[in-house]
Amino acid sequence: MDKVIGIDLGTFNSCVAVVENGTPVVVANRGGYKVTPSMVAVTEGGKRLVGHIAKRQAVTNAENTVYAAKRLIGRKFNSPQVESTAKNAPYTILPGPNGDCRIKLRDKLYSIPEVSAMILQEMKMIAEDYLGHEVQKAVVTVPAYFNDGQRQATKDAGQISGLDVIRIINEPTAAALAYGFGKNIDRTVAVYDLGGGTFDISILEISSNGVFKVISTAGDTFLGGEDFDQRIIEWLVEGFLEEHGIDLRRDRMALQRLKDAAEKAKCELSSVVETEVNLPFIISSARNEALHLERLLTRSQLEELTRDLADRTIEICEMTLREAGLERDEIEDVILVGGMTRMPAIQRVVSEFFEREPCKGVHPDEVVGLGASIQGAALVAEDGEMDMVLLDVTPHTLGIMVVGGYFEELIPQNTTVPTARSKPFTTVRDNQTAVKILVLQGESRRAEENELLGEFVLTGLRRAPAGEVEVDVTFEINADGIVSVHARDIETGKEQSITVTATSGLTKDEVAAMMDHAQEYAVARRSDEASEKAKQEAETLIAEIEGLFPEVQAVVAGSDFGRDAIEKARAVVARARELMERGDSAALTEQIDALNRTRRMFKGVVGKSA
Ligand code: AMP
Numbered sequence: 001m002d003k004v005i006g007i008d009l010g011t012f013n014s015c016v017a018v019v020e021n022g023t024p025v026v027v028a029n030r031g032g033y034k035v036t037p038s039m040v041a042v043t044e045g046g047k048r049l050v051g052h053i054a055k056r057q058a059v060t061n062a063e064n065t066v067y068a069a070k071r072l073i074g075r076k077f078n079s080p081q082v083e084s085t086a087k088n089a090p091y092t093i094l095p096g097p098n099g100d101c102r103i104k105l106r107d108k109l110y111s112i113p114e115v116s117a118m119i120l121q122e123m124k125m126i127a128e129d130y131l132g133h134e135v136q137k138a139v140v141t142v143p144a145y146f147n148d149g150q151r152q153a154t155k156d157a158g159q160i161s162g163l164d165v166i167r168i169i170n171e172p173t174a175a176a177l178a179y180g181f182g183k184n185i186d187r188t189v190a191v192y193d194l195g196g197g198t199f200d201i202s203i204l205e206i207s208s209n210g211v212f213k214v215i216s217t218a219g220d221t222f223l224g225g226e227d228f229d230q231r232i233i234e235w236l237v238e239g240f241l242e243e244h245g246i247d248l249r250r251d252r253m254a255l256q257r258l259k260d261a262a263e264k265a266k267c268e269l270s271s272v273v274e275t276e277v278n279l280p281f282i283i284s285s286a287r288n289e290a291l292h293l294e295r296l297l298t299r300s301q302l303e304e305l306t307r308d309l310a311d312r313t314i315e316i317c318e319m320t321l322r323e324a325g326l327e328r329d330e331i332e333d334v335i336l337v338g339g340m341t342r343m344p345a346i347q348r349v350v351s352e353f354f355e356r357e358p359c360k361g362v363h364p365d366e367v368v369g370l371g372a373s374i375q376g377a378a379l380v381a382e383d384g385e386m387d388m389v390l391l392d393v394t395p396h397t398l399g400i401m402v403v404g405g406y407f408e409e410l411i412p413q414n415t416t417v418p419t420a421r422s423k424p425f426t427t428v429r430d431n432q433t434a435v436k437i438l439v440l441q442g443e444s445r446r447a448e449e450n451e452l453l454g455e456f457v458l459t460g461l462r463r464a465p466a467g468e469v470e471v472d473v474t475f476e477i478n479a480d481g482i483v484s485v486h487a488r489d490i491e492t493g494k495e496q497s498i499t500v501t502a503t504s505g506l507t508k509d510e511v512a513a514m515m516d517h518a519q520e521y522a523v524a525r526r527s528d529e530a531s532e533k534a535k536q537e538a539e540t541l542i543a544e545i546e547g548l549f550p551e552v553q554a555v556v557a558g559s560d561f562g563r564d565a566i567e568k569a570r571a572v573v574a575r576a577r578e579l580m581e582r583g584d585s586a587a588l589t590e591q592i593d594a595l596n597r598t599r600r601m602f603k604g605v606v607g608k609s610a
Contacts, residue, residue, distance in 0.1 A: 004137040004166060004380055005127045006372025007120060008174070009154065011070040011197030011224060013339070014038045015369035016123040018131065019377035024178065024370040027130045035365050036126065040118045041065040042105040048521065050122040062090035062256040064105045068226060069115040071197050073157070074150030077101045081222050088230065090252045098506065111506055114514050116157035121518060124163055125525070138163045139376040141368050143198040144170035145219030145395045147441050148453045148483045155482065156506050160514040162522065166379055168480040171195075172202035173214055173392050174371025175337040179362050180206040181374050181388070187332045188215075190320075192350050192358070193368075194313060195338035197224040201317050203324040203331070213391040216323035216414045218316050223309065225266070225340045231305040232262035232297065236277060240293055246283060248293075254282050258293075265297050270342045274298040303345045310349045317353055323414055334358040337367055391416050394477050401438040401447035410475050413443065420476040424490065431463040437473065439485060456485050462492070531585030538576050538588055541595040545573060548602040555605050565605075569598045 006024070008015040013035040017026045026034045031052055039054040042064050049057065058065045071085050077095040086093045092104040102109040120140070127135055140163075142154050151168055158165030172191035179189070186208050193200040200219035206212055236258055237248050248254045261277050268275040279293040303310075321328060336358045340346060351357050378386045398411040400423075410421045425435055435458040442450025461469050470490040477483055488495055506514070549566070556562025572594045579588040 002137050002380055003131060003133075003135050004139060004373070004376030005124070005135050006174070006369050006374070006376050007123045007138050007140045008171070008369035008372060009070065009116060009119060009123075009140055009142070009157075010035075010038055010195055010368075011068050011226070012038055013196070013365065014119055014123055015366055016127050017366070017369040017373035018127060019373050024181070024373045024377075026366045026369055027127050029126045030129065036119075036122060037067070038070065038119050039065060039067045040069070040105075040115050042108070044106075046106065048118065050118050059253065059256050059260065062252050064091065066091050066103055066105065066110075066115050068197055069103070069112050069119075071222070071226075072101050072103075073112045073116060074147070074153035075101065075112075084222075088255075090256050100506070111510070111514070113153050113157040113160055113506060113511075114518075116154065117160035117514065117518055118521075120157055120161035120163055121522060124161060125522075136162075136164050137166050137376065137380070139167045139169060139372045139379070140165050141169055141171045141174050141372050142481075143193075143195075143219060143221055144172050144200040144202055144217040145198070145221050146170075146481070147396055147451050148481070149451065150221070151481050153506075155480065156511050159511055160518050162515065162518060167375060168482070169372060169375050169390070170200070170202065170214075170217065170392055170395075170481075171368045172200045172217065172337065173204065173212065173390065174369075174375065175335055175362065175367045176202070176204045176206065177212055177371035177374050177388075177390065178367045179333075179335050179359070179371075180212060181371075184208045188326070188330055189333045189335055190317070190331045190354065191335045191337055192313070192317065192341065193219075193337035194340040194346060195224050196340070197222070197226055199223040199313050199316065201313070201320045203320055203326065210388040211391065212389070213416075214393045215326070216320050217393055217395050218320040218323065219395070220312070220316060223312060224338075225263070227309055228266055228302075228306045228340065228343075229259060229262040231309070232265060232277075232302065233258050235297075235301075235305055236262065236293065236295060239295060240282075244285065244291055246285070246291070248283060251283055254279075257282065266302065266343070269297065269299045269302050270344060272299075299344070306345070310345055313346075314349055314353050317350075328354055331356070335362055335367075337362070337364050339365060392479070392481070393417060394419070394481060396441040396451075397443055398439070398441055398453075398475060398477065398483060399450075401440060405447050407440060407442070407445055407447040407450055411477060415477075417477045417481060418479050420474050422472050422474045425458070425471045425473055425487075426467050427461060427464070427469040428466055430466050432466065432469070433461045433463065434459045435461065435471065437485070439475070439483065441483070453483055456487075458487050462489065527585070531583065531588070534585050534588045534592060535580055537592055538580060538595060541592065541599055542573050542576060545569060545595065545599055545602060548599075548606055552602050552605050565601065569602065572598050 006017045015035045017024050028034050029036050036051040037055040041049040041054040075082050076099045082101055094102045096102040155165055172193045175191045187206050189204055191202045198221045202217040203215045240248055257279055261279055265275050265277050277295050281290045282293045283291050285291050331354055334354045341364050378388045393414045394417050397409050397413045399407050399409045402408045437456045439453045440447055440450040441453055444450050471487050472490050473487045475485055576591045579591055
């Protein structure tokens, strides 16, 4: 049976898990870490770096290192969220051809799904290295509050990376799956998920028969750890400005160092009550003197700087409970997810609000990936093997624009998905052959305040007097939370063709071209790895052979045969060195056989003499 991997594609860190013998396990990367930074960089030499190696060089190559691409995925270039990210990001964000965003790394522009695909590809390889075989299928998680465009773009990322994303699931739902899987419990739980970039809250009912039903969900895709870091950065920058009259925001390198220092201080303050931010040589003064930044930050100061952010999450919790029609005391367990829930102030506001201590048994960084792998395994399991049903909801209301610029609701928020609603449309003019429908997602009564998913144009309608052609349009949300639209002429039963204009995201052709690219990279990366391995093996063998030369010489130098053997051995080593230098890994792999033979022969000689 196909293995399905579960990927938590996080704003700052990603995690991959797989179910083995009925138990979900997180797969560590080669460095031994269970989470991999969601960072991508391109070096001066054009080499792509992903994960820890990208993070390590972020300060010195800030302009060509992308982090938090998830904040941009599925968003339009001219949205306020992109504008605010562009203001703080050391990398350059430019408008794309579909109203989307592109990121400039060195001399190339990358779409956001392409950047996310690089991270997915890395997670795929981590899983493959562990499993020892290729994997194709994956379940990828997204914030519950992601809209259609963001989900679609995540799916595109999966496709570009060469993965078949068999399901997209919501992060808090995945966390609840990992929490409740195999426990046989009946419980109403709240999942509070505060990560690096997004906040989600979901209320679920877990039944002992394996049904995980989401009752309501809400969130903010622009509220997370980075906003906490930003508050510390602003505080440091303002202090520095006051003291030295220099705005550190103007220096990209200084800004990147500040970012790292702010995050570090924030994390430290989860376990200690004060910490010193120390950044020597942060910038030069007008008189060319090196200036240092040194400031003490206390936990209570941090809490003061970020109080409104913590409070905002609680307001959203309140709203979600109301939507679920539940009182706080009906929540029987609170599950904390996301790195930010390690902050004591967050744990405090959550326990105060729900009037109970959050559950301790889940690992906030790993639980989403684990849940995704459980869902993956369940989707390909044989009947009866894994009895589990996941019923999620749509986080946003789906509707259309009607006369006057109003938003007509078709599928309300928190409706269980998959779901479909139909609506009849009639022609308003004689011989009208096309109808344009604007599909939107959001909670505002005014259409323009909601997210435009696409323009659907019904074409090829029958020519008839006004009002005679009735078309039934079906709006569907699938289990991934992705919207599609179909139309049918009621009288003739004929399916109508629909043209969808992408309002953001990528066209099919673009995705196909990007897939080819990603595939080339995967091959190059694998062959890089193979050549690195061959080089290391050859180096070890050469060192061993060279170490044996004096002893072998002492034993065999007296005979012509011995001198000959030594000559030959030197030639084998010299040839291996030459191939290493040339980077000819295919020939080097063959030469390794010769090195091995020489080593065996040398060992034999030395062994005889011993
Ligand atoms: P996630 O998206 O779940 O990986 O969460 C990452 C966020 O959690 C980042 O903003 C981190 O700075 C933050 N984080 C990680 N560890 C801690 C900690 N010990 N205290 C406070 N925040 C943390």
